[in-house]
Amino acid sequence: MKDPIGVALVGTGMWGRRTAEAVRRSSSLRLVSCYSRNPEKRQAFAREFACSAAASLEVALDTPSVEGVLLVTPNHVHAEGTAACTERGRHVYVEKPIADSLVDGMAMQRVCQTAGVTLMIGHGFRRLGASRRIKGLIDEGVLGEIVLAEANFSLAGQLTPDKWRYYRATCPGGPLMQLGIHHADTLQYLLGPVSTVQGSFARLATEAEIDDVGIATLGFASGARGVITSSYVSPKTYSLRLFGTRGVLTATTEMSIWPEAQKMDPSTHLTLWTSEGERAVDFEMHDMLVDELEEFARCVRGEATPETGAAEGLQAVRVILAAIESHETGRSVSL
Amino acid sequence: MKDPIGVALVGTGMWGRRTAEAVRRSSSLRLVSCYSRNPEKRQAFAREFACSAAASLEVALDTPSVEGVLLVTPNHVHAEGTAACTERGRHVYVEKPIADSLVDGMAMQRVCQTAGVTLMIGHGFRRLGASRRIKGLIDEGVLGEIVLAEANFSLAGQLTPDKWRYYRATCPGGPLMQLGIHHADTLQYLLGPVSTVQGSFARLATEAEIDDVGIATLGFASGARGVITSSYVSPKTYSLRLFGTRGVLTATTEMSIWPEAQKMDPSTHLTLWTSEGERAVDFEMHDMLVDELEEFARCVRGEATPETGAAEGLQAVRVILAAIESHETGRSVSL
Missing domain, CATH: 3.40.50.720 (NAD(P)-binding Rossmann-like Domain)
Structure with a gap:
């Protein structure tokens, strides 16, 4: 020791x-x-x-x-x-x-x-036992070729003027920068680099300056498509779904446990649909x-x-910044 | 009678x-x-x-x-x-x-x-008992203000050269035109008209001419954001999730029943998350x-x-055509 x-x-x-x-x-x-x-x-x-x-x-x-x-x-x-x-x-x-x-x-x-x-x-989040198991299933070919990914992370942001998250200058991208970026990392861990991004944001229900809902639509270099959604003004949700040619894998987490990150895996269910039907997938729990x-x-x-060093950190934030740029310019952005 | x-x-x-x-x-x-x-x-x-x-x-x-x-x-x-x-x-x-x-x-x-x-x-699909119940929950304010919608409809398209769905000329937009368009109608029934659309498509796994995966990112006139995803090359899935300021509502359907449309409602679970926790929501079954x-x-x-007359039919197809145009031009499209 x-x-x-x-x-x-x-x-x-x-x-x-x-x-x-x-x-x-x-x-x-x-x-x-x-x-x-x-x-x-x-x-x-x-x-x-x-x-x-x-x-x-x-x-x-x-x-x-x-x-x-x-x-x-x-x-x-x-x-x-x-x-x-x-x-x-x-x-x-x-x-x-x-x-x-x-x-x-x-x-x-x-x-x-x-x-x-x-x-x-x-x-x-890529270190969750659920994420590691998903990576294993992909590598084993259980899902076939992945064509589509859907990911969400939302929670009520408690956005008050004393918080830096309240302001556009200090929290560009709002919930997508703070929450969705976890999926930007995990999805690139699972599916490889993102090469094109579209973004759509809105400020609907918060008193804060920032947008409170955001979507990043991703084109991976592999050709796969993906979407990350995030809201800062709705109850807590965290989910990930991958669509492959052989199977569809869903990770759903009962998020009342958040922010107790060590309870993520125990609150997560992995479900795999293939031509043989639906089955639960076991995985080893991690304290991420x-x-x-x-x-x-x-x-x-x-x-x-x-x-997850600087290269991975930069690659994740590039996705969110590209979504913001796309929203502002109305154009798809290449990384 | x-x-x-x-x-x-x-x-x-x-x-x-x-x-x-x-x-x-x-x-x-x-x-x-x-x-x-x-x-x-x-x-x-x-x-x-x-x-x-x-x-x-x-x-x-x-x-x-x-x-x-x-x-x-x-x-x-x-x-x-x-x-x-x-x-x-x-x-x-x-x-x-x-x-x-x-x-x-x-x-x-x-x-x-x-x-x-x-x-x-x-x-x-808007006639499903589940859809009618969701509309009721929205109208009653149970979800609060809706900020985000996620919708998916995917199935393996059996795309062979004898099928009109095989060709770009006769099936522009691929799975988004054939499957995702159901959500384009239902989401506008639930949340009002879409005013801006981004689209992202790819042809990854099919032998057919058409793209086999597509995403439409929606901006509703209300300000809410939404996304419709669809794959023509993965196992059957159908889902809808609405994020409101008071609740998150998920409709998940065990789709092995498809194409027996009358079994949709009996295979669907509605789940509502609010600050009081999670609960199942009952609804009356319909044969859509x-x-x-x-x-x-x-x-x-x-x-x-x-x-759902011509106006509704046109409004749904406008969304999918705008997604195609956005994908081809790299720009967000206003309806």
Whole structure:
């Protein structure tokens, strides 16, 4: 058993808490320090998770025994946070999306390469046991040739003016950037790269500035077609369906468990329809956040490279940015 | 009890048979005559359904006691068949789509108006008990404001060179024109008119000329967004999901029953998710084909006008034609 990797967590909001809980579920990482701009929030967080509350980002990163940083900050400050980490030689795990612009994302890729540190993007959903099993079924040819994919991730966004997700400038693409992008990663993991994108967005029911519903229609380089849909103003749903020439596979998740990511697999049913009828498909359950954090620990130790690094993070965000561009121009966008 | 309306059936293929079986399930219509270009097929059909086999389309239409005609012919000959009916003052029920072009569809609308006969389009799926119940839930506000719709209809198309569905000229849009168009009608019945369309098609696995997978992304005049997906090369699926601000409603159908349309409702589950959790929604079962044929009989008697007449038929086909245009031009299309 190796010593756990010391990490600092930056950004103590809802998802920062979920990330810290995943650290606690793993023996590969140890939360040493945390930072939030709000002193009370970071103090409370530090008490709850038994780590030090840093007075500044720099202090958090400079804390002795911190080797890696978990950046769970708003998308538009991922780049500056990453740059601060690399100046100190810290490895970086950043919550998806890599950034809300390609300029920022590529800058992050560059500074981490230059500093020789890991940059890992938190695209955890491909690590679900259900996703791994689907990949296996595809690779085994059980579905035949995949021609179509349908994916949805929706939930009520609690969009209030104090949240960065409320504003177009800081949350372009709205629910598609925050939720649908998970499928942008998972679908490319399953079906290969997307080469063309159409997008359609609307602001219908939210008080916020952002669009609250979005669709990205995908053309994969393989020829397959796909669609990602997402709403920020309706009850929680998460689903994925693949249409192959031999079978149709559906993953449906009873999402009342969200945001307890470790309950995703236990709440998911995989169903396969073929010419022989319908059957349930078993799969091994994974704790997706622990899975990715433990890979991050191996990366910090030099034993692995990230499955979802900058290249994968950029490829996912490219899809969402292309959907936005398509919506704004009325044209299909090639990647 | 009124005397049944005498009808001639034109087109004795797979769906002609299904239509004749629906006539048999109804006491409002009586099959008097049938016509197919192939003498053996029409003789066999006439024997099976206890009607006369007409030697020509004209003979079928001129058969005494024929008041209405069930046109179950390929899409590209709907217009000429309708014209032949109106010359003889016969009322017309035509299987969807109204036609494969707006020129043909509008000509059909015009000649029927001029002749003072009914033109009814076989958009049966909105008549399913499940569809009627969904409309009721929307009208009651149970779902809140609808922001997003997802709809799929797929099946393996048995596309051989002897079938008109094999060719681009006679089946533009492939599965979206033949299957997805049902949702184009039902979604507009539920959510009002579509105003913008994006389309994405591909030919991946079929030997046929046509594209075998298609997606239409819809912008409704209400602001809601929607997507219709369809594959002609995968196992049978039919589903519909509506995302509202108060609830998400899913209709899933165990489609091994298809093409026995009267078994759709008994094979369908409606599930509603709200803040109070998940619950099944009961609904009254309908035989959608009998329902529309009986309405056609009332139209022939002058007691009703078609719920799905030329206007609805044109509006549904406009959506699919716009998806094709969008795919070909790479631009979003306004209706």
